[in-house]
């Protein structure tokens with residue numbers, strides 16, 4: 353397969369996630385970085401692009417110029433990766449969609465539901481692929497749990513309990529923080545910090561594995577560090593269509609925890625449990641029988657999960673591979689589309705703009721519930 357040219361907006365010097373995206377994309381060699389606008393600061397952007405080996409005439413000071421000029425080139429980029437802070441996602445994604453360029457954007461997709469709806473409409477009308485990098489969907493164990501749940505292993509789901517505790521915002525942060533302090537600034541982060549940044553991963557992970565649709569939420573968003581406007585701790589009760597219930601907790605003040613995203617799903621026939629800090633294993637406990645531990649690469653996973661396992665068991669796979677497992681199907685689907693072939697549902701095994709929209713709706717409904725004194729709010 354010929355390598356597909358892509359561009360990046362964001363991911364400049366010192367940025368966190370842009371570099372992870374670039375390395376993950378390189379893992380399979382299906383796409384190659386050819387253009388970029390890596391920072392608002394034009395000189396920094398250009399210096400960074402040169403270090404990445406990009407030709408000078410494809411280093412842009414502004415994403416609008418990049419979208420326009422790349423769309424006019426015969427060898428222009430076929431997709432763009434948007435890894436800027438939340439406040440900018442909508443305008444940047446829109447600019448590329450309007451120029452007919454496929455998009456991958458990091459989460460949360462936009463600030464408002466209306467913005468995400470507009471991106472969904474644009475990508476549909478222009479027939480463009482749109483991926484949203486909910487990292488944890490890329491793990492083979494997550495793919496296998498999704499398959500087992502859809503095969504009926506748990507029977508009817510009764511309750512979901514998921515948590516995402518971190519400690520990195522347990523104290524006030526300033527500009528010297530190694531992770532971007534914009535997350536606590538409502539002008540950049542949006543109406544929520546903790547829930548938008550990590551609670552949104554819970555919402556997506558539960559939806560991915562179980563297929564459950566949230567009908568209503570009841571949320572309490574706490575700002576527990578003095579002087580902080582946005583939430584750094586979020587507790588959400590959830591009701592799903594069909595009667596199941598859920599409880600989600602995300603926190604950035606939880607001493608002792610780094611990235612401890614954990615999900616537990618309880619059905620009438622048994623329970624499943626997975627933690628992203630031990631991503632190669634998950635636990636299934638059948639009703640009336642001992643716990644079983646499933647290992648990536650060791651037990652026979654279904655073909656649809658096994659295809660994402662890269663090395664034999666015991667050699668841990670992590671976040672880079674999870675990102676690569678989102679990009680692989682995305683780029684393969686794009687290659688098929690560019691070849692004029694019809695895409696099947698199985699080709700689209702990556703979180704889409706629809707998943708991004710659901711996440712933004714979840715965040716906004718939780719913020720509304722909190723403002724109303726933690727009342728139940730319909731999705």
Ligand SMILES: NC(=O)c1ccc[n+]([C@@H]2O[C@H](COP(=O)([O-])OP(=O)(O)OC[C@H]3O[C@@H](n4cnc5c(N)ncnc54)[C@H](O)[C@@H]3O)[C@@H](O)[C@H]2O)c1
Nearest residue numbers: 362363364367368369390391392435436438458459487532
């Ligand atoms: N999927 C995940 O697990 C995950 C993890 C971390 C971050 N994220 C998301 O990724 C996004 C970026 O987060 P980050 O931690 O890398 O932020 P960051 O602040 O470290 O990096 C953002 C980069 O974007 C650049 N930038 C800002 N505005 C720009 C513009 N208009 N044009 C070009 N470049 C611009 C900045 O100069 C910087 O280089 C956020 O939306 C965040 O929520 C997702």
